[in-house]
Amino acid sequence: MGIGDTFDRLCRPFEGPNTIGNTRRFWIGFVVVVLALLGYPIGFGGYAASSAALYLLYAILGLSLSIIWGYTGILSFGQVVFFGIAGYSFALISMNLSSTLTTMLALPISVAVATIASLVLGYFMFYGEVRDVYVTILTLVVSIVMNTFMAQTAGSEWTVGSVALGGFNGIPAIPSLTFSVGDASVVLDGSSFYWFTLIALLVVYLGLRALVNGRFGYTMVATREDEDRTEMLGYDVRRIKLLVFGLGGALAGFAGVLYATWGNYVSPSVFGITFASIPVVWVAVGGRRSLLGAVVATVVIEWFRQQLSATGSQYAMVIVGAVLLLAILFVPEGVIPRLNVALLNVRDRSETTPDSPDGTPE
Amino acid sequence: MNPLNLLFLFADNFAFIVLSAVGLAVIFGMMGVINLGHGEFIMIGAYGTTLSANAGVPLPLAMVIGVLVTAVMGFVLERTIIRRLYDRLLDSMVATWAIGLILTQGVRIALGNSIPQISTPLGTIAYGEFSYSTYRVVLSVVALAVLAGLYVLFTRTEFGIRARATIQDPDTARALGVDTDRMYTSTFVIGSALAGLTGALYAPTLTVVPGMGSSFLVEAFVAVVIGGPSVLLGTTLSGGLLGVIDALFTNLYGTFFGQIAMLLTAIVVIRLLSNGLTGLVEDVRNRMEGE
Amino acid sequence: MCLYAISVSRMNDGRSGPSRRSFLATGGTVAGAALAGCLTGGGGSGGKDTVTLGILEDRSGNFALNGTPKYNASMLAIDELNDDGGILGKQIETFAPDPQSDNKRYQQLTRQAINEEQVDALWAGYSSATREAIRPIIDQNEQLYFYTTQYEGGVADSYTFCMGATARQQLGMVMPYLIDEFGTDIYTIAADYNFGQISADWVRVLANEHDANVIGEEFIPLSVSQFGSTINNIQDADPDFVMALLVGANHTSFWNQRTSAGLDLPFGTSTVMAQGYQHKRLDPPAMKGVYGGFNYMQEVPTDRNQDFVDRYYEKYPDAPYVNEECVNNYFSIKMYAQAAESVGSTNQEDIIAELEKGMDVSAPEGDISLQGKVHHMTHDMRVFRCDENHDIHVMEEHKIPEQFLSDTVGVNLRENDQTKQYVPADYFEAADATRE
Structure with a gap:
């Protein structure tokens, strides 16, 4: 019982009405899944791990949209802007000052650049009274601007330090993340990159769980539900939106650095309209009010798209589109919340005494 | 700089922006639905026109077929998918994005990567050392005609009044006997038909390929977003403003700066005018009436 | 096993x-x-x-x-x-x-x-x-x-x-031919990315080698499909011929638009027709007077x-x-x-x-x-000409080796392993001089 209590107490900061999975059963399953994921590279090798790492880093991008859209009610197509800005910053910093120390420093600096960019855009929008759907289109326009701009930087005049921005071709040969202490240094690639990304995703996920189930999380949800009421209760809605947008920008930026180092490559296509729409798809399918949903949907959808593409079938895009349509039409609240409810129902029927009141979002 | 060049360039831009945006603007302004498949609707209109023309149908009739095909498709999609999402506007964006994906690749599978193109009709206007395509002048006239037609439709007809009532207050409209369901369907079909018209009109000047829709998106979204809530006025004003800016900057500094200038204008307008260009016009009108 | x-x-x-x-x-x-x-x-x-x-x-x-x-x-x-x-x-x-x-x-x-x-x-x-x-x-x-x-x-x-x-092989085939036939004033329109920029550099290098001049140069973003101002600019500059290094579906719109605007000049290219078979897709005479320097088109008469x-x-x-x-x-x-x-x-x-x-x-x-x-x-490089009925004619043919790496840079991959891309701007003044 003592161990169980300690376990429960450990889980408590991450539990609340704003997330799925507030039972001991959930957390035990969670730990099992995490352990299995940690072991994945050992069982399947570095190549499989490095493929999977891409999906995990996309999941961080998905989470960044989940808190902005799902929890605060701002639909942004601009997450890829901060994702791409951080990717480009990382490339420029790490390639201009190519020592291991600067590669380490380039990570936080790039995330900071992306965060500042998101705060500037957020201030511009939220303090400029840009409303609802106009925020959505404005963020879409910003990513199109970035796409147009970066795509024409092919000329030699577009060189920052010794690194050419490269236009449509992008920047290849970006160094991998390297951590060094004294003379020893670790280059993150293959399995080690996977573990780094997995742990980062875990930290982000748990951190956001704690956030949305905390005081600030309640004000986020209140803002989503009714801005005027929240304002009347004495909260500064604009400030809340700005802070969440900044946090989203930081997370997207972090994912962007991981992305740039994953393929050692970044190009203007990260700002393109297709890539800008993808995070919205992940979050909508997974359940926009569920952090877990965003993570699972991101990984599953991206894995699925990759498998379809590998078959070489010309129907790949059609199938992706059809699956999305079906998900939107028939599972409006998102796949993961629906599964959660289904699981709870099964359990309720099989057990006489149901667990403590369990949280489904909403 | 030759002033006629600049004038033609402006007229050309104005037509392109207005026609790119108008289908999107009607659906967005009347229903609040952002149709991310808008570009693909335009593509369908262009395909309908080109395929009919290649089959020997005279061009004007081929264009009508292009519009009809797109309108029918809009009708089917509204009945089967879009109507289920009216209370979930953001989900409808994802759905229309998926529809766009399916349309692009579906057309590619059905018709291949390219089809024989039709050439631009109506010949050339020559002036000095320059010359200009007559058809492109016609396009700007058509853009104005479309705007005028929509104005009449939405302000002078029974349908228009019901449609506007539905937007402003669906519950009251329903209570007063307006079949709001039918209004939404009709609006979506009109928006689709307008997208089809854009495709039909541009089919003889652009490369008709499955991915062609994306070349309309930037202008369409920018025009809608800075136009503000009043669809017609907004589209006209943004077509005018953006057309001038694009023409000037393109003429002075090249194509790329034309595009960037247009996008930056959009951002500035959104920041300064929270209700877009139409909001500004309303403000001015209110102030004048107040005096 | x-x-x-x-x-x-x-x-x-x-x-x-x-x-x-x-x-x-x-x-x-x-x-x-x-x-x-x-x-x-x-x-x-x-x-x-x-x-x-x-x-x-x-x-x-x-x-x-x-x-x-x-x-x-x-x-x-x-x-x-x-x-x-x-x-x-x-x-x-x-x-x-x-x-x-x-x-x-x-x-x-x-x-x-x-x-x-x-x-x-x-x-x-x-x-x-x-x-x-x-x-x-x-x-x-x-x-x-x-x-x-x-x-x-x-x-x-x-x-x-x-x-x-390579660009040098293709442009080196078609440009001397066009300079001989039509004159020395060249206007370049090129896709605005690395391929177009470097190809435009090669146009300048080759123009320099054949005593011709590039009198105008315009880079067009890949997303652009409206060419009104480009056509104006070409008419304004009045060159002897245009080098069109256009790429992709959006740029294919150029040909219908220039035809309907009455822009009737000779065009040289290393990209259109041989890749995207524009002469088959577009209605004649959209591609009339386009000369390509290619190693192959379907119409090679052997x-x-x-x-x-x-x-x-x-x-x-x-x-x-x-x-x-x-x-x-x-x-x-x-x-x-x-x-x-x-x-x-x-x-x-x-x-x-x-x-x-x-x-x-x-x-x-x-x-x-x-x-x-x-x-x-x-x-085996050739100059292909497209006529007003979109029939293709081979005007000239000879073998051209890769020269930039082998002669100018002096690369020998048998002896020195490397993984680099060299650009003409580092080796030719003409490629670099006019760069803004």
């Missing part, structure tokens, strides 16, 4: 495992290598008694128009080889996914091709952007790679063989080519055109087979060494040869 496992000794993770070259260099470890091959599942050719070729070409997305023929021609070459008994008596298998014109997906699929499918050789990518996105992965894994699109030139890479004609074209349409009756890249994919796969037969294995290091000796190839375009030192082809 695992006798041929040598070629499977690639480690799962090409990054951390010993490189194939160093692994093989240890020699005498056939047993160990065989064991490794069996343990890793024997995905490679050795274990399965087949040769695996990776064919990554776009069949959806922006570049499907160009990628589909490349895919088709590859399959034609492979079918023909298999019908003749395969390579070294082994049948050829393919790993042929659809990268959907997405460079990130190319990176994923390239890793999959190398690490999981263990392909013996790889053909991948239409655009230069794709090539540059996957080249680091190719080099890291020391993977034999064929890039078959005509391109800006300058890639000197120990593992990459560039099969298409019996050997006619035979190739017939076989292509027999396999793909609905195909719209046999383009330049078709032929490059086709002959390079045949050339690979030839090299594998002559070394007697599919060991990539041995094949690269064999190819670096140089090789004569009988291609649909003519008898051409591989310049082993620089991994490029000496092509």
Whole structure:
């Protein structure tokens, strides 16, 4: 019982009405899944791990949209802007000052650049009274601007330090993340990159769980539900939106650095309209009010798209589109919340005494 | 700089922006639905026109077929998918994005990567050392005609009044006997038909390929977003403003700066005018009436 | 079973495992290598008694128009080889996914091709952007790679063989002809990305070498499909001819628009018609007076080519055109087979060494040869003219070798391994001087 209590107490900061999975059963399953994921590279090798790492880093991008859209009610197509800005910053910093120390420093600096960019855009929008759907289109326009701009930087005049921005071709040969202490240094690639990304995703996920189930999380949800009421209760809605947008920008930026180092490559296509729409798809399918949903949907959808593409079938895009349509039409609240409810129902029927009141979002 | 060049360039831009945006603007302004498949609707209109023309149908009739095909498709999609999402506007964006994906690749599978193109009709206007395509002048006239037609439709007809009532207050409209369901369907079909018209009109000047829709998106979204809530006025004003800016900057500094200038204008307008260009016009009108 | 496992000794993770070259260099470890091959599942050719070729070409997305023929021609070459008994008596298998014109997906699929499918050789990518996105992965894994699109030139890479004609070969064919025929004032319109910028540099270099002048230059973003101001600018500058280095579907709109605007000048190009068969898709006379410098168009008037074209349409009756890249994919796969037969294995290091000796190839375009030192082809170049009925005429023909790497830069990949792309701006004043 003592161990169980300690376990429960450990889980408590991450539990609340704003997330799925507030039972001991959930957390035990969670730990099992995490352990299995940690072991994945050992069982399947570095190549499989490095493929999977891409999906995990996309999941961080998905989470960044989940808190902005799902929890605060701002639909942004601009997450890829901060994702791409951080990717480009990382490339420029790490390639201009190519020592291991600067590669380490380039990570936080790039995330900071992306965060500042998101705060500037957020201030511009939220303090400029840009409303609802106009925020959505404005963020879409910003990513199109970035796409147009970066795509024409092919000329030699577009060189920052010794690194050419490269236009449509992008920047290849970006160094991998390297951590060094004294003379020893670790280059993150293959399995080690996977573990780094997995742990980062875990930290982000748990951190956001704690956030949305905390005081600030309640004000986020209140803002989503009714801005005027929240304002009347004495909260500064604009400030809340700005802070969440900044946090989203930081997370997207972090994912962007991981992305740039994953393929050692970044190009203007990260700002393109297709890539800008993808995070919205992940979050909508997974359940926009569920952090877990965003993570699972991101990984599953991206894995699925990759498998379809590998078959070489010309129907790949059609199938992706059809699956999305079906998900939107028939599972409006998102796949993961629906599964959660289904699981709870099964359990309720099989057990006489149901667990403590369990949280489904909403 | 030759002033006629600049004038033609402006007229050309104005037509392109207005026609790119108008289908999107009607659906967005009347229903609040952002149709991310808008570009693909335009593509369908262009395909309908080109395929009919290649089959020997005279061009004007081929264009009508292009519009009809797109309108029918809009009708089917509204009945089967879009109507289920009216209370979930953001989900409808994802759905229309998926529809766009399916349309692009579906057309590619059905018709291949390219089809024989039709050439631009109506010949050339020559002036000095320059010359200009007559058809492109016609396009700007058509853009104005479309705007005028929509104005009449939405302000002078029974349908228009019901449609506007539905937007402003669906519950009251329903209570007063307006079949709001039918209004939404009709609006979506009109928006689709307008997208089809854009495709039909541009089919003889652009490369008709499955991915062609994306070349309309930037202008369409920018025009809608800075136009503000009043669809017609907004589209006209943004077509005018953006057309001038694009023409000037393109003429002075090249194509790329034309595009960037247009996008930056959009951002500035959104920041300064929270209700877009139409909001500004309303403000001015209110102030004048107040005096 | 695992006798041929040598070629499977690639480690799962090409990054951390010993490189194939160093692994093989240890020699005498056939047993160990065989064991490794069996343990890793024997995905490679050795274990399965087949040769695996990776064919990554776009069949959806922006570049499907160009990628589909490349895919088709590859399959034609492979079918023909298999019908003749395969390579070294082994049948050829393919790993042929659809990268959907997405460079990130190319990176994923390239890793999959190398690490999981263990392909013996790889053909991948239409655009230069794709090539540059996957080249680091190719080099890291020391993977034999064929890039078959005509391109800006300058890639000197120990593992990459560039099969298409370079800008210098193409423009060097068509520009002297146009200068002779029409005059010395040139206006350049080029796609605004690396390919277009570097090609425009070459236009300046070649203009300089032939005492002509570039009197105007305009770079057009790939997303632009409205050309009103460009046409005005050309009319304003009044050149003797225009060099049009346009790329992609959006830019194809230029031809209808210039025709309807009455812009009736001679055009030179290294991109349109041979790749995107605009003369077949557009209504005449949109392409009237366009002169291309290419190694191949479907209309090449030789019996050997006619035979190739017939076989292509027999396999793909609905195909719209046999383009330049078709032929490059086709002959390079045949050339690979030839090299594998002559070394007697599919060991990539041995094949690269064999190819670096140089090789004569009988291609649909003519008898051409591989310049082993620089991994490029000496092509049979031609000036093609499109008339007002969109019929194609060959105006001139001669063989042009790759010259930039071999003569100007002095690259020798037989002796010095490298993975660089050189640009003309670093070697020619004309290429750099007018750059803003």
